[in-house]
Amino acid sequence: MALLINDLCINCDVCAPACPNEAIRMGETIYEILASRCTECVGHFDDPQCVEVCPVECIDPDPAHPESRDELLVKYRLLTTGDAA
Template sequence: MSLLITHRCINCDMCEPECPNAAISFGAEFYEIDGDRCTECVGHYEVPTCQQVCPIDNTIISDPQRVEDNAQLWEKFVMLHHSTELAR
C-alpha cells in the first residue's frame, strides 16, 4: 500500500529529501506522495524513512485508496530502479 501524507503535515521539509524513490513533493497545501512512485521503502529500508523522520505522529499513513501487497511494492521498486537493466 502506498503512503499518504495527511492534513496534519506541518511542512517541515524532513520527508522529501529522505525518500529514495523521489515520491514526495510539495503540493497545494502540504507535502504529497506520488502513489506511482511510493514503495513504502521496499527495496531500500525496513521501515519507510518518511514515517521515521516525520516529527508529527500519524501524519504519514497507509493510503486506503492504493492497496498494494508486498509483491506489488517490489515490482514497483524494480520498475523504478532497474527498468533499464530489464530492457536489455
C-alpha cells in the same frame, strides 16, 4: 500500499529528502506522496523513511492504493532498473 500525508503536515521538509524514490513533492498546501513512486521503501529499507523522520506522525497508509509487499517490490524494480522481473 502507498502512503499519504494527512492534514497534520507542518511542511517541515524532512520527508522529501528522506524518500529514496523521490515520491514526495510539495502540493498546494502540504507535501504529497505520488502513489506511482511510493514503495514504502520496500527494496531500499525495512521501514518507510518518511514515517521514520516525520516529527508529527502525519503519514498513513493510503487506502486508495492497496498493494502487497510483492507488488511494492515489483514497483521498486521498475523504478530502479526498468525491469519488473
